Amino acid sequence: MTTLFTLRAGRWLTVLLLLWLGGPQTASALDETLEQNYAEKLKKPFVSAISWESSLEKAKQQSAEKNLPIIAYFTRSYAP
Amino acid sequence: MEGGPLLTDWWKTSTKRFVPYLNISARLPEKPDQQMMTQYGLRGFPTFLILDSEGQILFGKEPYWRPDSPENLEAGLAEVETIFRLKKRVSENPQDQLAKAHLTLILGLLNPDQCSVAEMEAACKVEGVPAEVVGRWLRERSRIRFLEAFGPYRNAFSTGAEKEELARLRKTAMERAFTMVRDGESIGEDDADFRAFWVLAFDGAMEAKDRRVATRCLKTYTDAFGVADRFVKGMKERLGELPVQVE
Numbered sequence: 001m002t003t004l005f006t007l008r009a010g011r012w013l014t015v016l017l018l019l020w021l022g023g024p025q026t027a028s029a030l031d032e033t034l035e036q037n038y039a040e041k042l043k044k045p046f047v048s049a050i051s052w053e054s055s056l057e058k059a060k061q062q063s064a065e066k067n068l069p070i071i072a073y074f075t076r077s078y079a080p
Numbered sequence: 081m082e083g084g085p086l087l088t089d090w091w092k093t094s095t096k097r098f099v100p101y102l103n104i105s106a107r108l109p110e111k112p113d114q115q116m117m118t119q120y121g122l123r124g125f126p127t128f129l130i131l132d133s134e135g136q137i138l139f140g141k142e143p144y145w146r147p148d149s150p151e152n153l154e155a156g157l158a159e160v161e162t163i164f165r166l167k168k169r170v171s172e173n174p175q176d177q178l179a180k181a182h183l184t185l186i187l188g189l190l191n192p193d194q195c196s197v198a199e200m201e202a203a204c205k206v207e208g209v210p211a212e213v214v215g216r217w218l219r220e221r222s223r224i225r226f227l228e229a230f231g232p233y234r235n236a237f238s239t240g241a242e243k244e245e246l247a248r249l250r251k252t253a254m255e256r257a258f259t260m261v262r263d264g265e266s267i268g269e270d271d272a273d274f275r276a277f278w279v280l281a282f283d284g285a286m287e288a289k290d291r292r293v294a295t296r297c298l299k300t301y302t303d304a305f306g307v308a309d310r311f312v313k314g315m316k317e318r319l320g321e322l323p324v325q326v327e
Contacts, residue, residue, distance in 0.1 A: 037106070046081075050091070053099060053101045054104075055113060056103070056113050060134065060135055069157070070098060071156075074116070
């Protein structure tokens with residue numbers, strides 16, 4: 001009985017230790033994944049098909065100069 | 081969209097008619113314009129909006145718009161290109177009263193709840209303003225007029241206000257709807273408050289003992305919702321009890 005309890009407690013301690021050690025690394029790994037996703041999104045053919053503005057301020061300037069409307073496309077890279 | 085319409089020739093060639101702006105939500109704060117979705121009150125992906133040079137939404141939020149075919153793209157651009165043409169005309173000739181009035185009406189109709197009613201009314205009187213735009217404003221004006229009276233009643237109802245307060249607000253809404261029908265005004269059939277408008281107008285007409293208006297309300301209501309509607313029977317009975325007016 002005591003052995004079983006010790007085994008269970010030891011398992012939980014290991015899990016907690018791994019979580020504690022792995023926490024900061026996981027956040028950093030997540031950022032890295034988000035960066036990769038973003039870079040992959042930018043490589044998609046629809047991005048290079050036309051000349052998109054990536055800053056709304058610049059798009060507004062162009063719109064005023066050319067007297068043209070802005071078509072804004074909102075998409076995401078963090079999920080498919 | 082990204083693997084289809086946004087790669088087509090019609091999309092690529094159409095970019096001379098607008099400035100394309102790409103906003104990618106990345107959950108990385110240092111990437112460009114990450115706050116824009118929130119700023120524009122957007123919740124879903126993908127979303128397309130047509131904006132003016134101040135970044136104001138001209139089209140695309142409600143109703144939801146997607147330029148996934150040449151026809152849909154054209155429909156969106158057609159909604160806003162008049163604004164840009166008129167703005168150019170006004171900037172080139174500030175004395176162009178027709179262009180100014182037309183522009184006032186179109187921009188006012190984009191935000192009818194915030195526009196100046198006096199300016200819209202003045203713009204309607206300028207000769208040559210398209211009748212279709214004036215018609216749209218007149219319908220919008222009626223909606224605003226009804227909501228002025230109906231909005232407080234609806235809010236009081238949904239927040240569970242006191243019975244007396246509810247009755248007072250309902251009476252105001254009834255009187256407003258009745259007056260509008262009597263004066264030849266009504267709200268559009270596609271309006272979410274269409275049913276409430278005619279029920280209240282009918283009640284207002286009954287209160288005022290105006291059989292002519294009550295009959296008109298009942299007819300419009302029955303035409304729209306059918307004889308089997310839950311209110312129709314009661315309305316008919318009440319109208320039957322109203323004394324016939326001698327003209």
